[in-house]
Amino acid sequence: MKTTILMILNFRLPLIALLFLAGSLFPSQGWSKTKSNVQLKQAIESRKAGEHWKAVDILFKLRDKHATHKRINLELVLNFIKLREYERAESVLLYIESLQLNELEQQKLEKLKQILVRKMRKPLSAHRWVFDVGASLGHDVVNSHFPVLIVEDYQFEDGSWLSDDLDDQLWEDAEFGDFEYTDGYDIVSRENETSRKESSYLSEFVNANYRYRPLDSLSWFEQPTFFIWDSDLSTEFRQIDDDKKSKYNRISADTSIYLLRVNHWLVEAGAKVSIHYNDGRRLLTDTRERIAITLPFHQHKFKFAVDFAQKHYQSALSYSNAKTTMPWFEYSYSLSDKLRASVGLRHKQLRANDAFLSYNNNTVFAALYYYPFTQLSAYISLNNYALTYKIDDPELVNWSKEDKTSFGAGVKYHFNDNVSLSLNGHYSKNTIELGFGEDDWRRIEASLTYRF
Structure with missing residues (x-):
């Protein structure tokens, strides 16, 4: 009997161990x-x-x-x-x-x-339309500081015509009065001049947005992945109260396609075109294509993008036509449910028809967004630009580098679901190397918007 029990245990123990191992590897x-x-x-x-x-x-x-x-x-x-x-x-x-x-x-x-x-303040549906109409009132101030060189002209006879090899022609040249002179100048002093321009403007704008997002996810992904098509159409008409009483008009269209896997990634491919008019005449058409991917992780969000742009001016300014390539990166972090910060880098390469207008521009930017409550939002932003022109030969150009810093701040208040008021301010300062000039630009703008 004892022998039989031992034989059964010897047979069952490996089986029990195997079942226990399977249970640990494949839990119920x-x-x-x-x-x-x-x-x-x-x-x-x-x-x-x-x-x-x-x-x-x-x-x-x-x-x-x-x-x-x-x-x-x-x-x-x-x-x-x-x-x-x-x-x-x-x-x-x-x-x-x-x-x-x-x-x-x-x-x-x-x-x-x-x-x-x-x-x-937007409807939730597969097809979504949003219309905004509004008006803005703004005031610009531009201060320019630039050097003025005080020079003294002089003129003297060129001694080369008295050299030995020209001696035989001396009297012939003298007879016909063919004397050669060399012009020159001496810089006596350098003064700094300042000019100031102020102007106000009133602009009206209309923005329309359409978004299509099917409720069902795409079937060719293992995890739920969604398709989104988002398009914007906007126009602005601005009347500027300056010496020329200028009028400015802009028409823009922007469309993008997204693939979204919630909390994992967002892939974007988009294009934009804007046409700018000055006093009723087309001044500039610029286009832009973008490829981007956004990667969220908890409170963090990383965005990598590349923009390809083209600028086409009217024929008289065709030398300014240019192509632009700009890779950029942005990182944002949610400090709390009311505060969000972002920083980023841009590297812009602009190549114009006129090589003297071509440049590289490196930009560092940062922003802070604050949402104290549902009706109110605010932001501050800071940008620093380091611009280097492609041609930097001192025999051809006076300068090749410019540094610009800009600061912006704004607040927006929603009176209800339809009406909002925003107040924005901007300040920028541009400094040209070697003391060749300095400009600062200031703007304050108030906008009233109604959303349908």
């Missing part, structure tokens, strides 16, 4: 579901405690395993709304709308949509 669905429920509860507790980014991190890990889980997606929407990440909240909410919902779930979804529409 019930165990996995229990673990997911625990993580979901942790995410809900984190949201209630105000730790929204921690909740988002947990929820997206769960969403990778349970993409169609309604509560996980609803929790993501709630957290993104709290974090003022309205575009990301919209992406998840529209995905929920494509799922099969019962009556109670549909009611909850409609309440969330109402909240998000109120926050974004």
